[in-house]
Amino acid sequence: MAVTIRDVARASGVHISTVSRTFSAPHLVNPETRSRVLATAEQLGYRPNRAARALITGRTHNIGLIVADIANPFFPPLIKAAETHARRRDYHVFVADTDEDPIVEAELVQALAKQVDGILLCSPRMSDDQIELLRREVPLVVINRLITGLPAVVMDVGQGAREAVLHLLGLGHRHLVYLAGPRGSWTNREIRRAAGATARAAGAELTVLGPNQPVEETGAAAAEAVLGTGATAVFAYNDLMAIGLLQSLQDRGVDVPGQVSVVGIDDIAYSVLVRPRLTTVANPTAAAGRTAVDMLLQHGDDGPAGQVTLRTDLIIRNSTGPGPYAPAVALNAEVAAHVKE
Template sequence: MAATVREVAQLAGVSPSTVSRVFTAPDQVQEATRQRVTDAAKQLGYRPDPAARTLRSGRTESLGLVVPDIANPFFPPIVKAMQARARNHGYTLLVADCDEREADELETIEAIVKKVDGLVLWASTLSDGRLQELAQEIPLVLVNRQVEGIPELHISLTPGINQAAEHLRALGHAGCVFVNCSRPEHLRGKSIRESFDAQGLAVVELGPYEPRFETGLHAAMLAVANGATAILAHNDLVAIGVLHQLAHSGVDVPGQVSVIGIDDTLLAAMSIPALTTIRISPQTVATHAADLIVETINGAAPQIVEVGSRLIPRASTGRAPHSA
C-alpha cells in the first residue's frame, strides 16, 4: 500500500501541511526541514499525487505542442527530442496535430489549453488577432509564424536554398521546377525565387498543393513536361513521391532530372537514389522550442530565435543533361 502524507509527516516530525508545502512550494520551507521530509518520503516510497499537486499549485508541469501533420516523417524526431528537452526542464510534453485546418487547430487548442502550462504552435493557421488573444490566456510560442508580441522560433531555409541554387548552377542547370506546398503567408516560393535569381537560375512554380507523397506523384511528370532538368520539392515526402514517379516513368535520376528535398528526414538517406536535401536539425529545433516556451512561462520578454539550414548533397543530383 502506498505511503500517505501523514506517514511521511510522522516520520519526519512535521505536520502534514509542511509535507505538502515541500512538494508544492519548496521555497517556503527551510532547507533542513525540506531535507528531513524528502528523506522520509524516499524511505517510505512516497510519491505526491500529480493531480492534487496541480490543483494546489495551479501548474500542470506539462507543455503542449501542436503540429500540422504528425504523420509527416519530419516531426517524430522533433517530438522525441523536444520531449527529452522538456523532461530536463521538469515538464512532460503533450502532442497533437491539426492537419493544417483552422477549425481542427482551434478544437485541439481548446482541448489541451487547460492541461498545459505553455503552448507551442507550429505554422499556425489562426489569424494574428486570435493568436494575440491566445497569448493573453497562456504562454505561447510560434514556430515559423511571426506575430507581433509573441515569441517565435524561425527556421530559416535561406542558407540551404542558397546552397541548393549554387549546387545546381555548378552542375550546369539553367533552372528548376519548384513544387510548392506552402500557404501564401509563408513566402517559401518567394525566398526560393530570390535565391535562384541571384544565381541566374530560372524557377517555374507548380502548386500550391498539399504537402504529401501523392503530390510528388502528380507533380513529377508536370515538371518533366515543363522541360525541367532539376526539381526542388516542398519537403522530403513530396520529393520521394517525385522520385517514385520518375522511376516508374523511366526517367533517370540524376541522369535526366536532378531532385532536391527539404528537411533531411530518415527517408532522404534511405531513398533510391539517396536524396539530396536541405537539412533542418531536429535536435536544434526541439531544444530551442522547449527552451523558448519554458522561458516564456517564466516571464521572459518575447524574442525571435532563428535556426538555420544547410544542403546535404547526395546521389539524386548530377550534371544537367546538356552539360554531361
C-alpha cells in the same frame, strides 16, 4: 487510496506543511526532520499530486506540443527532442495532431490552455490574427513561422532554398520547378520567395507547381507535370514529396540525376535510404524542438523571448547532377551577393 501529504505527516509526526516544505522548500526545514520525512515518504511511496500543486501555484509543469501531422516524418524527431528536453526539466508534454486543420488547431490550443504552462505550435496553419488571439489565453512559442511580437524559432529555409538553387544553377540547370507545399504554410512562402528571387537574379526560370499536400503521393503524382514543364531540376517543399517524385520518375524510366535533378528539404531519415540518395536541405528539427522548449520555459521570468533563427545546411548527395548548360560557377558569387542584400 493514493497516499497523500497528510499520510506522510501523520506517519512521521509532523504537520502537513512541514512535509510540503520538505519537498518544495527543503532549506526551510531542519535537516534531521527532513530526512525523517523523506524516509517515511519513500516508505509509503508518496508522490506529490501535481494537479493539486498546480491549482495553488498556477504552474502545471506541463507543456503542449501541437503539430500538423505526427505521422509526417518531419515531426517525430522534433517531438522526441522536445519531449526529452522538457522531461529533463521536469515537464511533461501533451502531444496533439491537427491533421493540417486550422480549426482543430485553434480548438486544441483552447482545450489545452488551462492544463499547461505553455504551448509549442509547430508549423501552424492558422491565420496570424487567430494566433494573436490565442496567445492571450496561454503562452505560445511558434515553430517555423514568424509573427511580430511572438516568440518563435524558425529554421532558415530561405537560406537553404537559396543555397539549393545556387547549387542547381552551378550544375548548369537553367529551368527549375518548385514543387510547392500546402497553402497557409509560412515555410512554403519563404522557400518560394527565396528560390524565386535567386533564380530571377541569375536569369533562370522557375516554375511553381502547387500548392500540394506535403505527402509522397502528391510528389509522385506531380511527375507528369514536372516533365511537361521541360525543366531539368526540381526543388520540392519537403523530402517526402521529393522522394515520391524521385521514385515516380524512375518508374517512368527517367534517370535521376541523369535527366532530372531532384532536391528536397528536411533531411528526414529516409532521404539517405532511397537510391539515389537525396540531395536535400537539412533542417535542425531536434535543435528547434529543444530551443522552443527553452524559450517557453524561460518565458515566465522575463518578458516574451525573442525570435531565434536556426541555420539550415544543403547536403549534396546523389540525386543532383550536371544540367544541360555550362556550369554557372562564376555566377555563383555574383548571384549570392546579389541575393543577399
